[in-house]
Amino acid sequence: MKMDVLLGLQWGDEGKGKIVDVLTPEYLNVARFQGGPNAGHTLEFNGQKHVLHLIPSGIFNQDTTNIIGNGVVLDPVVFTQEVHKLIKAGVDVFEKLVISRKVHLILPTHRVLDAAQEKAKGNLKIGSTLRGIGPAYTDKVARQGLRIGDIESDNFKEKYEILRNIHLASLEGIKVELNMEEVERLWFEGIELLKRFQFIDGEYFVNQAMDKGESILAEGAQGTLLDIDFGSYPFVTSSNTVCAGACTGLGVAPGRIGEIYGIFKAYCTRVGSGPFPTELDDDIGQLLRDQGQEYGSTTGRPRRCGWLDLVALKYTVMLNGVTKLIMTKADVFTDIESIKVASSYVVNGELTDQFPFDSIASCQPVYTELPGWKIDISDLRSKDQLPRELSSYIRFIEKFIGVPITIVSVGPDREATILM
Ligand code: GDP
Ligand code: IMO
Ligand code: MG
Numbered sequence: 001m002k003m004d005v006l007l008g009l010q011w012g013d014e015g016k017g018k019i020v021d022v023l024t025p026e027y028l029n030v031a032r033f034q035g036g037p038n039a040g041h042t043l044e045f046n047g048q049k050h051v052l053h054l055i056p057s058g059i060f061n062q063d064t065t066n067i068i069g070n071g072v073v074l075d076p077v078v079f080t081q082e083v084h085k086l087i088k089a090g091v092d093v094f095e096k097l098v099i100s101r102k103v104h105l106i107l108p109t110h111r112v113l114d115a116a117q118e119k120a121k122g123n124l125k126i127g128s129t130l131r132g133i134g135p136a137y138t139d140k141v142a143r144q145g146l147r148i149g150d151i152e153s154d155n156f157k158e159k160y161e162i163l164r165n166i167h168l169a170s171l172e173g174i175k176v177e178l179n180m181e182e183v184e185r186l187w188f189e190g191i192e193l194l195k196r197f198q199f200i201d202g203e204y205f206v207n208q209a210m211d212k213g214e215s216i217l218a219e220g221a222q223g224t225l226l227d228i229d230f231g232s233y234p235f236v237t238s239s240n241t242v243c244a245g246a247c248t249g250l251g252v253a254p255g256r257i258g259e260i261y262g263i264f265k266a267y268c269t270r271v272g273s274g275p276f277p278t279e280l281d282d283d284i285g286q287l288l289r290d291q292g293q294e295y296g297s298t299t300g301r302p303r304r305c306g307w308l309d310l311v312a313l314k315y316t317v318m319l320n321g322v323t324k325l326i327m328t329k330a331d332v333f334t335d336i337e338s339i340k341v342a343s344s345y346v347v348n349g350e351l352t353d354q355f356p357f358d359s360i361a362s363c364q365p366v367y368t369e370l371p372g373w374k375i376d377i378s379d380l381r382s383k384d385q386l387p388r389e390l391s392s393y394i395r396f397i398e399k400f401i402g403v404p405i406t407i408v409s410v411g412p413d414r415e416a417t418i419l420m
Helices: 016-026 076-088 108-124 133-141 148-152 156-170 180-194 202-211 244-248 283-291 310-320 388-401
Strands: 003-008 029-032 041-045 048-052 065-068 097-100 198-200 216-219 257-265 268-270 304-306 324-328 338-347 350-352 364-371 405-409 417-419
Touching: 003 016, 003 244, 016 041, 016 216, 016 257, 016 324, 016 405, 029 202, 065 202, 076 180, 097 202, 108 133, 108 156, 108 180, 148 156, 148 180, 148 198, 198 202, 202 216, 257 310, 283 304, 310 338, 310 388, 324 388, 338 388, 364 388, 388 405
Parallel strands: 003 216, 003 257, 029 065, 029 216, 065 097, 097 198, 257 324, 324 405
Antiparallel strands: 041 048, 268 304, 338 350, 338 364, 405 417
């Protein structure tokens, strides 16, 4: 059995949580492979809304094992809050969630460092979620991070203190408003809760599951345009959000990857700073924000909105080897007469269909205009009911990108999903 991967093709928030939840009944295992509590994945069913940050979106399915893979960075405090919410919602989370020993821990001081570094950047700040992601991955690469497996060692507290002291030394001279005693108390409470979960050697767990013929879906966080290597650097996150990240973030060989689901919104959004060629600073941008409820699932910040960028989409499909596309939020376009998509850029006076190195801030999108559908499609459930204009929009994208759109989502609820 091969492992399928689902990941975001834009700047995150494409609707990964919803679609993983929809696909989960087909999978015995769902695994997160990168990112951490910067993610906010929303699921809606039975009139209830759930937002997950660290726990995979397969957690609501009775028969699915959920795995937090080695590529993830985990904050025990956020984890505790999430576990308590799931228990309240009636989920047997202790039974259904396993965690790789190689997952790196986010310390309270990682969050402080994140805030201090953002502040020092002034105008060039990334707009980080300030969840300690960058500093935690920095420690991982610097070979001084603390891992879940360390919790099982006798000198865990000592290892913690060494790393905390390194952080405090680097913060010297910076005014830090932090009640260390209180944050450490909460953090160690989180560590105690973590001990009630099964820690696994994730790479063996996942490969042995596949050997037994079990299905696995790897759930990406963030989006390809936030990838540390290929995103709009430095306005990116600190992990590989591309498909290759599922290999390193779970210990799965490239040849064992099966379907690669790439998910995108019918338009574009971005939260935080950085270039956004098709951004709309006008009424249409505001309309998309209002109708699409475009406010961050993790920080509540308003998301920047703009037209669909097919140059960027083609780039991210290439980087991931996407085999199936999924389009969400087509319902948000209801009142829009005419829809634009960027089909090339002008960079330094020249027309290009490639995503440029660093001049993206000054690149001018060239648009193709397509007719809108102007009717409410949120109650539609079958392909045959789609308005002609939406079918044309879908065909235009498929032809441009060269990959079929297999699912169209028309609302936040699990049921608001059309299989193509
Ligand atoms: P994720 O990070 O990729 O999981 O996406 P988020 O949960 O951060 O943001 C997506 C938002 O759009 C959530 O509020 C979802 O409930 C919502 N959503 C998902 N699919 C659709 C859709 O097809 N239409 C509408 N209107 N909302 C959707
Ligand atoms: P999901 O999984 C949207 C953005 C932040 C910031 C940049 C770096 O819900 O799609 P970080 O906290 O990683 O240092 O922030 O990346 N960002 C996201 N934007 N969705 C996300 O996750 C994001 N995770 C990080 O806004 O611009
Ligand atoms: Mg999100």
